Amino acid sequence: MLQEQCLWNMTAPIIDTYSQMNSDTAATICVIGGGYTGLSAAIHLAEKGVKVILLESHTIGSGGSGKSVGLVNAGTWARPDDLSVTLGKASGERLTEALGQAPSLVFDLIKRYNIDAQATQSGNIHMAHNAKGEVDVDIRYEQLSRRGANVEVLTGSKCHEYCGTTSINKALLDHRAGTINPLAYVRGLAKVAKDLGVTIYEHSAVEALEKVDGYWYTRTSKARVKSERVIIATNAYTEGEWTEITKTFYLVYYYQIASEPLSGEAADRILPYKTGAWDTRLALSSFRRDDDDRLLLGTVGGTQLKPKSFYQSWANAVQKSYYPDLPA
Secondary structure: OOOOHHHHHHOOOOOOOOOOOOOEEEEOOEEEEOOHHHHHHHHHHHOOOEEEEEEOOOOOOOOOOOOOOOOEEEOOOHHHHHHHHHHHHHHHHHHHHHHHHHHHHHHHHHHHOOOOOOOOOOOOEOOOOOOOHHHHHHHHHHHHHHHOOOOEEEEEEHHHHHHHOOOOOOEEOOOOOOOHHHHHHHHHHHHHHHOOOOEEEEOOOOOEEEEEEEEEEEEEEOOOEEEEEEEOOOOOOOOOOOHHHHHOOOOOOEEEEEEOOOOOOOHHHHOOOOOOEEEEOOEEEEEEOOOOOOOOEEEEOOOOOOOHHHHHHHHHHHHHHHHOOOOO
16 A cells, blocks of 8 residues: 655654744845755855844745755766757766765765765666667766766676666666665755854744844844845745746656665665666656665656556566566
8 A cells, every 4th residue: 555655754863953033133145945055055064154044934844955866966867968959068067077076075064974864875876767868878988087077987796787677788877876765865955054053943934134224134933043144955845036047947746656675685786885866758757776775766756647556567567677586
């Protein structure tokens, strides 16, 4: 029987809760948004001795940062050369470089502050599901290796070993990447920020942002923050007329289904090095193991679009295709 609940809520440690802002206060910088972007910014500022106040409209990790697949990737769906064509060479290469450095930033923070993010840094695999996908893997390898990325093409028995299935005969292993429990990570970032002196307020949605006499005033329903600068890290959750950032986001729903914790020889063969994985389909499928050895399967969609039974059937079909040795 498929149960719909968030696995990350069940498996991430509950670290801290934060009060609502109820009185006017001041800081050097006010950060709006308590996801990865806002918390990382707050941490790096606090490390330099900057006084920071962070406002979160709901709770830490309640948005996409706490609900993602948990693959710490070093790029996007787009190939590096395609980014350079679309964005222009300078911007495209700058983005590719930044994305390539992202996993080391994540894992360095985890190690430096001993965050219990249930992290693995054994790489992620882009699995070619057909002949066209195998060509795509070769193209990505050439483009990434030309830029000095630590990537490797897996074929034959080594590919079968890493993927845990003989249904895939070629894959690209990106050694820079890895996996996390996304909610555990974002909660851990909040604890680090708090320990560094950042003041965090939950349930403090911003209603207005205005500049008066050289200072920014960030107003919630209860109080205001006076600051020299403001970092808007609300991303796809941005509201209000003071920014048009939401026009830069294209929303895609994504759905995951988790098995019970696996054991036994057949289970141990699936992604044995705890790499994350996804395939080359246009509507991709993702594959990973969590800290308790569940198999997690994901795809584009959600109960807004199809009934739960549709995704149960999809997961059973994917499992049968890739991992037929597992029990139903």
